[in-house]
Amino acid sequence: MACSSSQSSPPQRENVFASPWSNSDVILVVENKEIHAHRSILCLQSPVFKAMLCGQFTEAKAEFIPLPEKKHNAMLQFIQLLYPPNMIKAAKVVVSDENILDILKLADEYQAVNVVTQCLNEIQITKSNAVPLLVYANQYDQSLLPKFLDVTSRYISAAKLQEYAAVDLGDEKLTQRLLLSKCNHLESLLVKGNRFGQKLLRRAHPLRTVESGKCGHVVSATNFHKARFCSSCLEIYRTEFLTYAVTSRGVLSTQAQAELEGKYFNYLEQVDDIVMSLCPAASTVNEAGTGTP
């Protein structure tokens, strides 16, 4: 073994990059603080570092590389993410809402694709980070895009999406995909709601039909699409089926009722998410409590 043990085992203090370690051969200077790193790793992960440190520029030979206008903390976390985690166990970067956008901005600037995809894979997608992260997923790894589109179309109102589309997205194709994904989500909710209503009616009125004396049509609980075009049928539909269906819990078995309610609440939750994203003030009023149950 040529290497001494002090060189081969990774340092375990929290910021290993603050001073020389394991033959580090370049010092980035950010906000007057030093980040000691290895040219080979920086160049391997970033074509921008490669041009800067291993190319014809003056920095290629310089030991100290000043990086003005950068934030030390974000740069340090970005550099840490360029290293294999088993080299710097004590300095593992936890990607969170607090640091991800700063890291991604640097990773984008330095074209460090691996860092971008790692961040996008590790972060928990929420309604507050979905849109800004969507832009990176779109640019760096399209396979991650559906996850971000899913959260966006569930939890972000169409009006907000329109605002984002104008300011933040800057990509017409992505905007179209985002809006289409929102449409698909809303459409699927409508279909679910319609199926739920049909099921409720079928349970409340199994196979019952009523013949209209006025028009001669036969009306059943599930043929609203036909009944709605005839005023006489519509009247029968309303009085015979609709009114009764909502007060007919007694006709269902306990199991059927539980199943129906389970689906109904699931549906209500999804619709409620959309309503709350449209008018968040409503949820604040409810949470504050008005004294009424």
Ligand SMILES: [Zn+2]
């Ligand atoms: Zn009719």
